[in-house]
Amino acid sequence: MNLQDFIRSIPDFPKKGIIFKDITTLLKDPEAFNTAADMLYNFAKNLGVQKVAGIESRGFVFGSLLAQRLKAGFVPIRKPKKLPAQVYSASYTLEYGEDTLEMHQDAILKGEKVLLHDDLLATGGTAQAACSLIEKAGGKIVQVSFLIELAFLNGREKLKGYDVVSVMRYESE
Numbered sequence: 001m002n003l004q005d006f007i008r009s010i011p012d013f014p015k016k017g018i019i020f021k022d023i024t025t026l027l028k029d030p031e032a033f034n035t036a037a038d039m040l041y042n043f044a045k046n047l048g049v050q051k052v053a054g055i056e057s058r059g060f061v062f063g064s065l066l067a068q069r070l071k072a073g074f075v076p077i078r079k080p081k082k083l084p085a086q087v088y089s090a091s092y093t094l095e096y097g098e099d100t101l102e103m104h105q106d107a108i109l110k111g112e113k114v115l116l117h118d119d120l121l122a123t124g125g126t127a128q129a130a131c132s133l134i135e136k137a138g139g140k141i142v143q144v145s146f147l148i149e150l151a152f153l154n155g156r157e158k159l160k161g162y163d164v165v166s167v168m169r170y171e172s173e
Contacts, residue, residue: 001031001032001035003026003032003035003036003167003168004168004170006025006026006029006032007021007022007023007025007026007148007168008021008022008024008025009021009022010022019173021120021148021150021170023058023061023119023120023147023148026147027061036062036147036167037062037065037066037069039167040062040066040117040145040147040165040167041066041069041070043143043145043165044066044070044115044142044143044145045069045070047113047115047142047143048113048142049066049070049072049113049114049115049142049143050072050073050112050113050114051067051072051073051074051075051107051108051112051113051114051115051139052064052066052067052070052072052073052074052075052114052115052116052117053074053075053076053077053103053107053108053114053115053116053117053130053133053134053139054067054074054075054076054077054116054117054118055077055101055116055117055118055126055127055130056076056077056078056079056082056101058118058119058120059077059117059118059119060076061119062117062119062145062147063117063118066115066117066145070115072115075103075104075107075108075114076103077101077102077103077130077133078101078102078103079099079100079101079102080100080101080102081102082102083102083103083104085104085105085106086104086105086106087102087103087104087105088102088103088105088133088136088137089101089102089133090102090129090130090132090133090136091129092125092126092128092129093123093125099126100129101126101129101130101133102133103130103133103134103137105137107137108134108137108138108139109137109138109139110137110138110139111138111139111140112138112139112140113139113140113142114134114139114140114141114142115141115142115143115144115145116130116131116134116141116143116144116145117144117145117146118130118146119146119147119148120146120147120148120149120150121146121148121149121150121155121156121159121164121166122150122153122155123153123154123155123158124153124154124155124156124157124158124159125155125158127144127146127155127158127159128158128159131144131159131162141162142163143162143163143164143165144159144162144163144164144165145164145165145166146164146165146166146167147166147167147168148166148167148168148169148170149166149168149169149170150170150173151169151170151171152170152171152172152173
């Protein structure tokens with residue numbers, strides 16, 4: 001099964017010049033959804049993951065599923081002012097602007113093995129900011145996983161030193 005067949009490309013979203021990779025077409029197909037989940041699980045099943053951190057919002061879909069399959073806790077990493085307790089914050093630049101991420105300060109215990117998941121790796125700024133939050137809390141990142149990697153944007157460069165895996169890679173737009 002070629003999972004890329006289940007990804008819809010939307011030109012000029014969220015702004016002109018961006019080709020958005022829509023995963024909702026994969027999510028609605030049970031076989032494709034489960035195949036992708038199995039692949040992500042197989043990447044991580046032997047790493048002793050204690051927490052899975054998922055980046056808002058599409059990173060929550062597979063992130064929480066991975067946490068359940070790995071028998072780990074789930075940590076939401078969110079946009080500003082959406083978490084009610086004390087947070088760590090990190091700002092970053094993304095392909096089409098700037099943003100900030102936050103994570104509860106008590107979400108990860110010092111030394112816990114953490115898998116970070118998001119749906120898409122583009123320039124790497126979002127994942128790099130999320131990694132900084134996890135490490136600020138004392139977590140040890142054992143893997144950074146993505147459903148889709150836009151390899152032509154070189155996001156892996158910002159994640160050097162981490163075990164980065166992706167289910168699908170696009171070498172060009």
